[in-house]
Amino acid sequence: MTGDIALMVRMCVAVKRRLQFYFWKNDGFVELSPEFSVPDVPRTIAWCQESICIGFKGDSSYSLYTVSFVV
Numbered sequence: 001m002t003g004d005i006a007l008m009v010r011m012c013v014a015v016k017r018r019l020q021f022y023f024w025k026n027d028g029f030v031e032l033s034p035e036f037s038v039p040d041v042p043r044t045i046a047w048c049q050e051s052i053c054i055g056f057k058g059d060s061s062y063s064l065y066t067v068s069f070v071v
Contacts, residue, residue, distance in 0.1 A: 012052055014042040019052075021067070038063070 009024035017040065021032040044055035051066045
């Protein structure tokens with residue numbers, strides 16, 4: 001209504017078999033939620049609105065994880 005645009009920047013980082021989530025606040029990234037483990041090493045990660053599509057290295061499969069965050 002005021003003409004201001006509000007954006008939320010989220011980032012997912014893969015460290016071996018763990019995913020870490022961050023969001024941008026003021027002048028830096030803040031950890032969004034506790035990290036969680038996945039069954040194999042992620043090869044590709046893509047945000048799909050409120051979900052993350054992950055392609056795994058070992059068996060060339062994909063998984064879709066729904067993520068909901070409260071900031």
